[in-house]
Amino acid sequence: MAGKQQERVNVEGHELTLTNLGKIIYPETGTTKAEVLEYYAAVAPFLIPAAANRPVTRKRWVNGVGTAEHPGQVFFQKNLEDSAPKWIPRATIHHSDHTNDYPMVNNLATLTWMAQIASLEIHVPQWQVDASGKPLRPDRFVLDLDPGPGAGLPECVEVATLARSILQDMGMDPVPVTSGSKGIHLYTGLDGTLKSEQVSAFAHELARALESDHPELVVSDMKKSLRKGKVLVDWSQNSGNKTTIVPYSLRGRAFPTVAAPRTWRELGSPSLDHLDYTAVMKRVATGKDHFASISDRHLPPHGEDADDDGGGSGSLGGASRERLVTVENRLAKYVGMRDPDKTPEPFPSSSAASGTTTGIAPSGKSSTDQPKPGDPPPPGGIFVIQEHHARRYHLDFRLEHEGVLVSWALPRGVPETPDRNNLAVHTEDHPMDYANFAGVIPKGEYGAGTISIWDRGEFTCEKWRDGKEVIATLTGEPGGGLGGTKRFALINTGDRWLIHLMKEQPGGKRTAKAAPAKPPPLEPSPQPMRDYAPMLATSGSISDLHGDDWLYELKWDGIRAIITGTEGKIRLMSRNGNDLTATYPELTDRSCWPEGDFVADGEIVALGKGSRPDFGRLQLRMNLVKTADIERARASVPVQLMLFDLLHHDGADLSGLPFSERRERLTGFAGRLRAGCPLHLSAVLDHDVEDLMASAAELGLEGVMAKKADSRYVAGRRSRSWIKLKLERSQEVVVGGWRPGAGARSGTFGALLLGIPEGDKLHYVGRVGSGFKDWQLRDIMEELEPRVVPDSPFADIPREDAAGATWVSPDLVAEVTFGEWTGPGRLRHPVWRGWRPDKSAADVSQPN
Numbered sequence: 001m002a003g004k005q006q007e008r009v010n011v012e013g014h015e016l017t018l019t020n021l022g023k024i025i026y027p028e029t030g031t032t033k034a035e036v037l038e039y040y041a042a043v044a045p046f047l048i049p050a051a052a053n054r055p056v057t058r059k060r061w062v063n064g065v066g067t068a069e070h071p072g073q074v075f076f077q078k079n080l081e082d083s084a085p086k087w088i089p090r091a092t093i094h095h096s097d098h099t100n101d102y103p104m105v106n107n108l109a110t111l112t113w114m115a116q117i118a119s120l121e122i123h124v125p126q127w128q129v130d131a132s133g134k135p136l137r138p139d140r141f142v143l144d145l146d147p148g149p150g151a152g153l154p155e156c157v158e159v160a161t162l163a164r165s166i167l168q169d170m171g172m173d174p175v176p177v178t179s180g181s182k183g184i185h186l187y188t189g190l191d192g193t194l195k196s197e198q199v200s201a202f203a204h205e206l207a208r209a210l211e212s213d214h215p216e217l218v219v220s221d222m223k224k225s226l227r228k229g230k231v232l233v234d235w236s237q238n239s240g241n242k243t244t245i246v247p248y249s250l251r252g253r254a255f256p257t258v259a260a261p262r263t264w265r266e267l268g269s270p271s272l273d274h275l276d277y278t279a280v281m282k283r284v285a286t287g288k289d290h291f292a293s294i295s296d297r298h299l300p301p302h303g304e305d306a307d308d309d310g311g312g313s314g315s316l317g318g319a320s321r322e323r324l325v326t327v328e329n330r331l332a333k334y335v336g337m338r339d340p341d342k343t344p345e346p347f348p349s350s351s352a353a354s355g356t357t358t359g360i361a362p363s364g365k366s367s368t369d370q371p372k373p374g375d376p377p378p379p380g381g382i383f384v385i386q387e388h389h390a391r392r393y394h395l396d397f398r399l400e401h402e403g404v405l406v407s408w409a410l411p412r413g414v415p416e417t418p419d420r421n422n423l424a425v426h427t428e429d430h431p432m433d434y435a436n437f438a439g440v441i442p443k444g445e446y447g448a449g450t451i452s453i454w455d456r457g458e459f460t461c462e463k464w465r466d467g468k469e470v471i472a473t474l475t476g477e478p479g480g481g482l483g484g485t486k487r488f489a490l491i492n493t494g495d496r497w498l499i500h501l502m503k504e505q506p507g508g509k510r511t512a513k514a515a516p517a518k519p520p521p522l523e524p525s526p527q528p529m530r531d532y533a534p535m536l537a538t539s540g541s542i543s544d545l546h547g548d549d550w551l552y553e554l555k556w557d558g559i560r561a562i563i564t565g566t567e568g569k570i571r572l573m574s575r576n577g578n579d580l581t582a583t584y585p586e587l588t589d590r591s592c593w594p595e596g597d598f599v600a601d602g603e604i605v606a607l608g609k610g611s612r613p614d615f616g617r618l619q620l621r622m623n624l625v626k627t628a629d630i631e632r633a634r635a636s637v638p639v640q641l642m643l644f645d646l647l648h649h650d651g652a653d654l655s656g657l658p659f660s661e662r663r664e665r666l667t668g669f670a671g672r673l674r675a676g677c678p679l680h681l682s683a684v685l686d687h688d689v690e691d692l693m694a695s696a697a698e699l700g701l702e703g704v705m706a707k708k709a710d711s712r713y714v715a716g717r718r719s720r721s722w723i724k725l726k727l728e729r730s731q732e733v734v735v736g737g738w739r740p741g742a743g744a745r746s747g748t749f750g751a752l753l754l755g756i757p758e759g760d761k762l763h764y765v766g767r768v769g770s771g772f773k774d775w776q777l778r779d780i781m782e783e784l785e786p787r788v789v790p791d792s793p794f795a796d797i798p799r800e801d802a803a804g805a806t807w808v809s810p811d812l813v814a815e816v817t818f819g820e821w822t823g824p825g826r827l828r829h830p831v832w833r834g835w836r837p838d839k840s841a842a843d844v845s846q847p848n
Contacts, residue, residue: 011109014087018116025064025118026256031277033118036250039277040115043284044108047122047248049295054124055091055102057243061118061252068254077119078102078759085113086332091129095241097757097811098842104129105246120252123243127196135240136192138199140294141172142244143186143207144179144234148219148227153274156184157267159218159231162210164264175294176267177247178274180257183231184267185244187294196240203235241760247291248284250277261290330404333428337446341714341721344656345441346433383474384435384456385414385481390449397424397499399459399472404429408490408497414482415501424490424497436530439653442712455480468492473506529648532599532655533716534560534575537705539847540723542689549709551659552685552692555724556642557613557702558605559622559838563641565590565598572604574838580604583624586634587641592677594669601645601713602682606637612700615815616773619834643670644682644705647713655713659721662713689725696727703727730817731827732836732844736762736793737807738784741777748777749784753797753805754816754827756846761795762810765825765846771816771832783835784808813839821846 007018021034040047058077066072080090080101089104105111105122114122126138143163145156160176163186167174177185190199207220210233219230237244251257260275260283275283289295340347381400388396388409395413398405408424415422438452455476462471470490476482487502560575570588572580581588584604606621608614620637624630646666647655654662663684670681685692692704703726711721733756738749751769755762772780787808794802816830825846 009112011112012107014085014109016085016109016112016116018112023064025061025120026254027064027067028254029256029276031256033115035277036118036120036256037112037115039250039256039281040111041108042281043248044111046284046289046291046295047246048105048107048111049289050248050291051105051122051124051246052295053091053104053106053128053130054246055093055100055129056105057102057123058114058119059121059123059252061120064118065120065252065254071254072252074252076759086335088113091133093129093133093135095760097840120250122246122249124246125240125243126199126238127240137190137194138196138238138240139190139192141188141190141199141203142237143203144232144237144244145184145186146232146234147183148224148230148232150229151231152182153178153184153272155217155231157272159210159214159233160184160186160267162214162218163206163233166206166209173293175261175291176264177259177261177291178272179245180249180251180259180274181253185247185259187247187291189294196238200235200238203238207233207235247295248280263290330402330429331431334430337428339445340717341719342712343441343445344439344653344712344714346431346437380458380460380472382432382435382456383459383472385454385476386438387452387454388447388449389451390441390447395454396427396451398430398434399470400432400435401464403432405432405434408499410499414486414488415499418501418503421491421498421500424499426492426497440656442656442658455482457482471502529564529566529597529599530653531573532562532601532647532713533577534562534601535645535713535715535722536718537722537724538718538720540706540720540725542693542725544720544723545689545706550689550706551663551709552687552689553644553682553705553707554685554692554696554701555703555705555726556603556605556682557615558603558618558639558642561587561602561604561641562647563587563598563600563602563643565593565596565600567597576838576840576843578838582627583621583630584639584641585630586638586678589677592674592679594672596650597648598646598669599648600643600666600669601647602641602643604639604641606639613702615834619776622835622837638678640678640680642680642682645713647715655715658710658712659707660709693725693727701727728817729820730815730833731756731765731830731846732813732815732839733765733827734762734810734841734844735784735808735812735814736764736810737805739767739801739803739805745777748781752780752814752832753794753801754814754830755794755810756844757810757841758795762793763825763846764794764797764801766827766830767801768816768827768830768832770830776832776834783812787812811841813837813841813844 007021009016009018018037021032021037023033025031025033025036060075060077061072062075064072078100080088080103084103088110089106090101091104092099092101103110103114105114126140126142128136128139130136145159147153147156164174167188172188174186174188177187179185204220207218211218211220217230219226219232220235222232222234222236236242245251245259247259247261249259251259256277257274258277258280260280266272335347338345338347383400384398384405386396386398388394392411395410397408397410397414400406407427407430409427410422410424412422435456440450441448457474457476457480459472459474462473464470469492471488473485473487474482475485485506487505489500489502491498491500559580561580562573564571564573568590570581570590570593572584572587574580587604604618605613606618608617617637618639621633621639624633643666645659646662646669647653649665649669654665667681673679687695689704689706696702696704703724706723706725708721711719714721733754735752736755737753739751739753741748741750751767753767754765756765757763789807789809792802792805792807793810813836815833815836816827817833818827818830820828822828
């Protein structure tokens, strides 16, 4: 490998392209990327059990680690990048203000991919996730022994020996790991009954006890001023949101050292030092894993030798240990055949639903195991049969199995008599959300045509042999295509699948010959309405508008709303799922809207001087819950609703249609709005975009929306098919505190302290003290005072800005305008625009 610059390899059935193999990653030693890849391949049987089923945070050195004098640039990554292979196991973790998709190192292919992109350091928490991605309680405990100035490994060994004595008295047998950096990590296994908070509390008490007994050697306080000549016993890495470098991981230091498990005999050697990767490769070649008592013992008890459909199981490097089983991404083919920006079909929205969740086969059985005599039959699940008016009409027959819908296409439909078997073409697995899908797949996309639901319900399974045979009894909906309950067999004859209507039907009845099948209907059946999250636009400029297929609207400065109309009721939902129906009663009069069910998209605005949208004025209508307050505000600040999209109407899901077609339907829909109601169609403007921007500036509007004529409505996703062109720079921010006011503002605040979330931290971006109206000062304080917390939520606020500040929990989102970004990432001259109750802190980010 070392002699090549690029190589295509197959790792556990996954194709990877390894590039720049001769690139120097460690300049001090000349260690290349090829050698890094060889190292991780060698230690995989030992590293993977230590990291398995744990969400990984990574440190990447794309251009190498540099030298001791000139370190290379490092990138700290938690969220799995969009470019990552779909087959990588992942865990979706919901934090207090955001959600991350973390990779998990459960196989050699993932470890190889990480080495290829120079993710040298692999950090994991002390807990795992279960098969559905839910965090479990900690299964191990760690102390990080970190030497301060004037101390080193000998002092760490002394503290490790003291800690070992205490832990052994408690029945725990710790394993030492020289960290590859400066100190020693001390691990013990846990039985998974304690919460992270309890483990942290225990670790803290142990650290304090060591400090109390050996104050000349140990410190438990993180302050650097106390650490000279002592060893910090860092207990904090047992917190549920902290991570530690996994044993056998490389370090991104000047020399390629490793977090290496050691023996206590080694720790007693006067020549003890950190090990580099070549020494660790020699150690693992012996097959001895000094960390096995931790990683093997504390794997979840999901059984040995389980198989899965992707063949991802097996012993690790022949080592005698429990086999890790990876549920392969069963939906990789489905995802790879479709573009979410071009088709309205459902896409996996979470790791559990997407098939990318890694887990262990329950009870150690594979999907091909059959019930033994006396065992209950497999339970079954849901089914759906969909009419597919594609190039050729057919039915799609889908059964729930192991978290996906296993699917067959039936060109001749379901058999109506046992005398004839129909062809069943086995197709790719579909996500569970597909059971509710009905819509139009656009022309040119895979499976283009109209899909409607022919029947759906539940089934009981008598037999399921993957790739061979399925026998199931399906119970459909009243009036569905099945006509009640039917028992079918799907059989693989070797070269094709057949579907057979069983002679023996539920209740012991034999089927009678059915009348010839009627030709399929030419028109799709009505489609049920679903909930739509708003499609989101991307900020951009005129230079981003490539081609001439753009349609333009004015950008309305208000609050986004999804409007759902049913018989007798109108419901308004905000972008983040809050029900706005009661807050804006003038928009929910059912008589103002056309009859029939529909879902539309629009913007709620309050008009100010010159009938221009005034976001500050709209603030007076937000967050009101009492009927009397709403009525008073309604009288003084009426609102209007600007409609710009139609997603469902006349029994059809329109989200898969091009925007130009949806606009035509919206125009007809808006023509039936009752006159005199505060409901309006946002016009599409046929002008040069530069002229439109100039006109928007003259009118005092926020800007222009540019939408591709052929864009589909991608619910809940941000797309470059919609681009917002704003006249002034604005930024959503999270409020993390305030500085006290003086003079006329005495008793309120002088400035609000602003931040933008970056991972688990809040990055300080400046303070805003202008743009507030007098009535807003009081209202803002009413929002902030109940949220006061003792500690700063900011990771990097300067001392002068923090002086005298009162801190609040960082969950309120606001919007400011500003001049530019300064070098340190601060807002220059920010001006307050108002609260954004339709946004959550997780929505806030700084534009690239």
